[in-house]
Amino acid sequence: MTLTSGKESPSAPQEFERIKIHDHKAFGRLIADYAIGRKPWPETLAEFKAEVEGRNIASVPDRLKAIQVVQPSEEVFFLRLPPRKIIAQSLDRFARHDADGSAERYPLPPFYADMVCGEEQFTHSDFFLSRVADYTIAVCT
Structure with a gap:
């Protein structure tokens, strides 16, 4: 996700501030650890913010008030729709x-x-974890 630059035209509606990832690999590792059970899922947004902001992995905007964790099984297609206003x-x-x-x-x-x-060398694992981070927070920017 990207934060808006604030350079939109005056007639453009105010855009939603998104989660800003500072370390994609670390964020992806955290999500993978939640998914496979190495770490318990956060029960509150405050717990999640403390984890990611305390380790400088990501910044969570103040507009977010709660967290919803969903993990479908491999037999369920999970159709995640973006928020109406954001899309x-x-x-x-x-x-x-x-x-x-x-x-x-x-x-x-x-x-x-x-x-x-090829400007930076990534292992397959590092690139995968970075992609996990990206698609975890992606909300149609």
């Missing part, structure tokens, strides 16, 4: 960029380019 804002934002020919790049975490372009 609507993103669709509008990208349509504006398309219409005005904006040169702004689509917001992706830098580890994707690093892996594809």
